[in-house]
Amino acid sequence: MPRVSTILLTGFEAFDGAASNSSGDAVALVASRWSSPIRLVTAVLPVAFDGAPQLIGSLIAEHRPELVIATGLANGRPAITPERLAINLADARIPDNAGAQPLDEPVDEAGPAAYFSGLPVKAIVARLAAEGIPSTLSQTAGTFVCNAVMYSLMRTVAGTHVRAGFIHVPSSPELAVGTAHPSVPIETIARALELAIEVCLEPESLERIRGGAEY
Numbered sequence: 001m002p003r004v005s006t007i008l009l010t011g012f013e014a015f016d017g018a019a020s021n022s023s024g025d026a027v028a029l030v031a032s033r034w035s036s037p038i039r040l041v042t043a044v045l046p047v048a049f050d051g052a053p054q055l056i057g058s059l060i061a062e063h064r065p066e067l068v069i070a071t072g073l074a075n076g077r078p079a080i081t082p083e084r085l086a087i088n089l090a091d092a093r094i095p096d097n098a099g100a101q102p103l104d105e106p107v108d109e110a111g112p113a114a115y116f117s118g119l120p121v122k123a124i125v126a127r128l129a130a131e132g133i134p135s136t137l138s139q140t141a142g143t144f145v146c147n148a149v150m151y152s153l154m155r156t157v158a159g160t161h162v163r164a165g166f167i168h169v170p171s172s173p174e175l176a177v178g179t180a181h182p183s184v185p186i187e188t189i190a191r192a193l194e195l196a197i198e199v200c201l202e203p204e205s206l207e208r209i210r211g212g213a214e215y
Ligand code: PCA
Pocket: 012, 013, 015, 021, 023, 047, 071, 072, 073, 074, 142, 143, 144, 145, 146, 147
């Protein structure tokens, strides 16, 4: 990977009737206390199949980051989950914020079935676990807007030196009120994203880490 002078970190706005989105809130917290000389560009993406992929594409064209980490909320997951794969499928259980609800459509007619994350996903999980932050590897980013963003992001950077990928984060305690969802404080989620950035900036370790799953 070339020397990193700009990082793009994105979260999402609220969706599905919630008051906020822990990914967008955590990204804002990271931005507010960023002190590295590396330029950090942050953005909150709309939860829209037609909008979010285009916005991340235009942010990459405008700011030319060497590292891109997109994040989103995985309501119900108990841990920070770097995503291993984005698949070429949009199949929405609920409408997005623009009312779109694609059913078994490709994200990109001309694209391959899937893209792997360009981030050192297992090393991120290992670092977070070592810091006492719950983290597990997720094999796929689902089939809603987050997956569409990760897929488009990976398609945009394919064949370039830009390192990119996606991390799903849990609900914050405020979002989980009145639900059975597990939650992690915004402060911890923000710290996890800072650590994930640190891991991405380190020279890649040759250590191989197990992270398979039966389901
Ligand atoms: N989570 C949703 C979309 C936006 C977000 O934060 C998802 O996982 O697809």
